[in-house]
Amino acid sequence: MAMWRPPERIRHQARPGRWPTAAEASAAQLFSPVRVGCHELPHRTWVPAMVPWRASDDGYVSRNVLDWYARFAAGRPAALVVEATGIRNVPSGPLLRIGDDRFLPGLRELVRTVREASLGETRLYIQLIDFLAIRRRPDPARYLQRFLAITDRHRELLAMTAASEHDVRARLATLTDAGLDAVLTAREIESLRVGHRERVTDLEQPHIRELPATLPPMFASAALRARQAGFDGVELHYAHAYTMASFLSATNTRDDGYGGEREHRLRLPLLVYAAVRRAVSDDFTVGCRMLAEECIDGGNDADDAAWFATRFAAAGMDFISLSRGGKFDDARQPKVGEAAYPYTGRSGYECMPSYYSDSRGPFGRNLAPTARIRAAVRAAGAATPIVAAGGIHGFEQAEAVLRDGQADIVGLARQALADPDWFLKVRQGRGAEVRVCLYTNYCEALDQRHREVTCELWDREQLDEPGIVVSADGKRRLLPPAWA
Numbered sequence: 118m119a120m121w122r123p124p125e126r127i128r129h130q131a132r133p134g135r136w137p138t139a140a141e142a143s144a145a146q147l148f149s150p151v152r153v154g155c156h157e158l159p160h161r162t163w164v165p166a167m168v169p170w171r172a173s174d175d176g177y178v179s180r181n182v183l184d185w186y187a188r189f190a191a192g193r194p195a196a197l198v199v200e201a202t203g204i205r206n207v208p209s210g211p212l213l214r215i216g217d218d219r220f221l222p223g224l225r226e227l228v229r230t231v232r233e234a235s236l237g238e239t240r241l242y243i244q245l246i247d248f249l250a251i252r253r254r255p256d257p258a259r260y261l262q263r264f265l266a267i268t269d270r271h272r273e274l275l276a277m278t279a280a281s282e283h284d285v286r287a288r289l290a291t292l293t294d295a296g297l298d299a300v301l302t303a304r305e306i307e308s309l310r311v312g313h314r315e316r317v318t319d320l321e322q323p324h325i326r327e328l329p330a331t332l333p334p335m336f337a338s339a340a341l342r343a344r345q346a347g348f349d350g351v352e353l354h355y356a357h358a359y360t361m362a363s364f365l366s367a368t369n370t371r372d373d374g375y376g377g378e379r380e381h382r383l384r385l386p387l388l389v390y391a392a393v394r395r396a397v398s399d400d401f402t403v404g405c406r407m408l409a410e411e412c413i414d415g416g417n418d419a420d421d422a423a424w425f426a427t428r429f430a431a432a433g434m435d436f437i438s439l440s441r442g443g444k445f446d447d448a449r450q451p452k453v454g455e456a457a458y459p460y461t462g463r464s465g466y467e468c469m470p471s472y473y474s475d476s477r478g479p480f481g482r483n484l485a486p487t488a489r490i491r492a493a494v495r496a497a498g499a500a501t502p503i504v505a506a507g508g509i510h511g512f513e514q515a516e517a518v519l520r521d522g523q524a525d526i527v528g529l530a531r532q533a534l535a536d537p538d539w540f541l542k543v544r545q546g547r548g549a550e551v552r553v554c555l556y557t558n559y560c561e562a563l564d565q566r567h568r569e570v571t572c573e574l575w576d577r578e579q580l581d582e583p584g585i586v587v588s589a590d591g592k593r594r595l596l597p598p599a600w601a
Contacts, residue, residue, distance in 0.1 A: 118449045118458065118565075120558070121466050125475040131556060133511030136548025146519040147512065148544060151195075151526060153502055154350060154402030154435030156240055158195040161519060162540050163528040165438065165506050166198040166244040166352065166406070168212065169570045170563075171595075176203065176214030178223030181569075181586065181595060183230045188596045190234035192537040196526070197231065197239050198352050198406075198438075201246040201359075204339040210567070215245065215339045224346035243346075244406065245339050246354040247332060247361065249315035249325070251445075252308070253456045260309050261289045265301075274300045311450055311457050317363040318370055328360070329375050329385050333392035340393040340403065350402025350435065353389060357443035357468070358459035361386055362408060365425060367417050368446065383425055387432055394433065404436030405429060409486035412442035412464040419486035423493035430499035438504035438528065439490060441483045442467035458565050469531075470508065472556040479556050481514065483507035488523040504528050510554050512543050534560055535572050538600040550600075569595055 142148055148160040171181040189197055203209045206216035214220055224243075231241045255264060267282045277285055289300065298306065307314070319325040340351045355361040363369060364385045369376040375385050386405075393403055407425065411417045417425075426437050447462030460468055470479035484505060491503040505518050506528030515527040532539060536552035543551070552574045559573040569588045576593035579585070586595045 118451050118455070118461050120461050120471075120561075121447075121449065121463050122471075122473060123466065123475040126473055127476060127478070129472050129474055129478045129480070129556075131472070131480070131510050131553050133548070133551065133553050134513035136543065136551070137512055137546065139544070139546030142512070142544050142546060145512070145516055147515050147527060151502055153196070153240070153526075154404070155400045156349060156402060158240060158526070159238060160195045160540075160544075161526045162194045162196070162515075163438070163504050163506075163526050164189055164194045164197045164533045165440075165504075165528045165530045166200050166354075167530055167534065167570065168200045168564065170211050170567055171569060172211045172213045174211050176209060176212060177220060178213065178227050182213070182223075183227060184586070184596055186227060187230050187234040189533065189537045190231040190239050191599075192533070192540045193235050193238045194529075194533070194540045195238070195240065197235075197241055199227070199241065199243040199348075201244045201354055202339075204245050204247055204335045209248075215243070215342050216335070218342065221342060221346055224342070224348075228347035240349040240402075242350045242352050242402065242404075243343050243348050244352040244354050245336055245343070246359055247335070248359045249317070249363075250313075251315070251456050252313040254310065254312040254451045254453050255308070256453055257309060258290065262286055264308070265289070265305060270302075271300055311448075314445060314457065317360060318368075318376065320371060320373065326373070328364075329373075329388065332360070332385065333388045336389045337392040337396035340401075341396045344397050344401050350404065351393065351397075352436075352438065353386075353393065353403070353405040355386055355405045355407040356440045357408070358445040358448075361389065365407070365417065366411060367415055367421065368413075379421065379424060383428055386425075387428070390429070390432055390434060402435045404434050404438065406438045406440060408441055408443075409439045409483050409490055410441050410467070411444060412467040413444050413446045413462075416444070416446070416464075419489045422486065423490045426490045426494050426501075426503075427497040427499065430494045430497065430501040434501060436502045436504060436526070437490075437494070438506070439483060439487045439524075440468060440506065441486070443469075460561065460565070469558055469561050470556070471558045478508075480508035480510070481518075484518060484523050488521070491522065491524060502526055506530055508556065512548060531556065531560060534570070535574050537597065542600070552597075569593070571595060572597070 173179045202213040202215045272278045442464035444464040445459045448457045449461040487505045502525040504526040505524030510532040532554045535554040563570050575597040
């Protein structure tokens, strides 16, 4: 499905600026140490979590997963966050999972692989995620014939109070879109035209109502497994379209003490953090990824995020990594047979803006709210490191983020995908050799289709190289060529 685009169609070009000499890099703030939890990072570079669709279909670490993270580790970033990894012991396709001890051997091998490839320099965290069920958009006839639960409300609005279920379904099948709008509830219309999606506010569902009781121990068990596997820490996924972000969201209207006012929306995320901390103790890094702004109508803004961040810092979180947008609320309608994708609406664009943008452009779009949030955390007396990300690709830009106090650590996601060796090249005074991200969102389009994520800057290069592994369609290499 097509992504939302801003009305302005201004083409922006990535401009990394001047690259430093090796001596300048060694003296830069970017390559100075920073304390994160119980460890000191050797410098202030960070690769945020990105899902590359390389796990096995049942969530195990595969050879391609090992090779993928080894390639990032070879660039020796200070910290590398492994992709969103499911905490439930339920099937979730080719996404990594950590909801059972059977996943431990593969995760241990992943840790060992990164340690070896980074020469022990890169700290390795794993992002822990929970998400609720989402269904594919159904064929309309099948939905009306099989999946829609017929109620007295439908019969009354159709003036068919004594009719059989068969006759009601038959009548519904004859209605126009406007007629269906008049008979079906908003959630039923959504299930018909977008696909059913569970929400944290579905309190009539026992498993949704009980999330405040079930999620803290699940996150805690997953974090303990991460520790047993040898990771340096975990990043709790409190961002984007998923369960924990949905509890924090201003759209959370639960009336059971876990929704409504900000204090109530914060309650479960703090309980999850407390359970995780008890499970892993203080000598294991625990931070979170959260949204600086939700970028949806009626959603959280930077003031809300600053309020949450100060409380996370006061509770003892070791870092706060900031993203933006990426919500289901404004996702575009998928095709029949496909599921909604939370990066297709305006909030999705704000999460991953492309080189066609408005006058603000796609580079550093999250920095102003990030700076406000960091200032609030500092004003509250906490020194919790704040990680900035979003369209950062040049050394001068990254250095300015730190010099101006906008953040304490700089994350490069799409730029690291374009060139995992960015960190090493810049430190060695060889920044001119960096492959600079074009920000076309070629990678995002692959992610949307759940295909192995690659970059257009390297995935068709040297396809005749001996021993390379190619994508399922046979057209793309899965790893960038080695940097000599």
